[in-house]
Amino acid sequence: YIGAHTVGRTHCKHLVKRLYPSVDPTLNATYSSYLKMRCPTPNPDPNVVLYSRNDPITPMRFDNNYFKNVMQLKGLLKLDNALYLDPRTNVYVEKFANDNNYFFEQFVEAISILTEHKVLTGSQGEIRKRCDVIN
Numbered sequence: 001y002i003g004a005h006t007v008g009r010t011h012c013k014h015l016v017k018r019l020y021p022s023v024d025p026t027l028n029a030t031y032s033s034y035l036k037m038r039c040p041t042p043n044p045d046p047n048v049v050l051y052s053r054n055d056p057i058t059p060m061r062f063d064n065n066y067f068k069n070v071m072q073l074k075g076l077l078k079l080d081n082a083l084y085l086d087p088r089t090n091v092y093v094e095k096f097a098n099d100n101n102y103f104f105e106q107f108v109e110a111i112s113i114l115t116e117h118k119v120l121t122g123s124q125g126e127i128r129k130r131c132d133v134i135n
Helices: 002-006 029-038 065-071 078-085 090-098 100-116
Strands: 009-011 051-053
Touching: 002 065, 002 078, 002 100, 029 051, 065 078, 065 090, 078 090, 090 100
Parallel strands: none
Antiparallel strands: 009 051
């Protein structure tokens, strides 16, 4: 669920395509300058952890500020801003941004559905030690 982007961080290797050689036009200009300070090169050293917080205002608080950022085109990933730029989904971004309780209610509903969908058990699945790498 995309609302989880309200906490955590994204490594520069996933951001540089939006910043170099030219800035993605769907990215807020002031925010892109901030991101270039966090990710100063188009080829980040894989041995150095360079990242930006998903939500620079309340980075470790689970709240609806992510959606407020997205409405200002300050979404870290291209998908984030696309939610607001797409007329099919921007109404939801606005609703989540304007009502923290509504965001919480919908997040609980979405996570509940996801945790019950096609659960793999036994040798069919695994609990990963790192979510981006198969054990």
